[in-house]
Amino acid sequence: MKYPIAIEAGNDTKAWGVIAPDLPGCFSAADSGIDEAIENAKEAIELWIETALDAGKDIPKPSSITDLQKKKEFKGCIWAIAEIDPALLSDDIERVNITLPKRVLARLDAKAKSAGENRSAFIAHMAISA
Known part of the structure; x- marks a missing residue:
């Protein structure tokens, strides 16, 4: 544009x-x-x-x-x-592959669950609000 x-x-x-x-x-x-x-x-x-x-x-x-x-x-x-x-x-959805240590992934999933979001939504929310 x-x-x-x-x-x-x-x-x-x-x-x-x-x-x-x-x-x-x-x-x-x-x-x-x-x-x-x-x-x-x-x-x-x-x-x-x-x-x-x-x-x-x-x-x-x-x-x-x-x-x-x-x-x-x-x-x-x-x-x-x-x-x-x-x-x-663009609001097009794109699938990505990331690599994280298991302990970090476990923390991420726990935080996403406590926020009532799935992993992808939680990561997107954190990126936008940061």
Whole structure:
């Protein structure tokens, strides 16, 4: 997925500012230039999407840069694309094989049982809430 980002150029005394217009409240900054600004924007977008998904919210589709450039609040911005791994948006189930010592597996199963969950659900819950 490719999200347009609006970048406000920085200088020696001012950081580079970045906004992801399609994701309300998603912004970032960088000190060393446009490359860092784009990388930091990718991280901010990924975190925004993860938070929204965890909260059960819909993820907005990316707009076109051409449409966004027409808005006065973005006058003078540099435009770039932040490409996000589509796996971040996938709720497809994937079977995995993990290897754990028996004592660790026993603890994991006991904790899952006390939480009223199966092993897979418990691991997923722990990963999301961590």
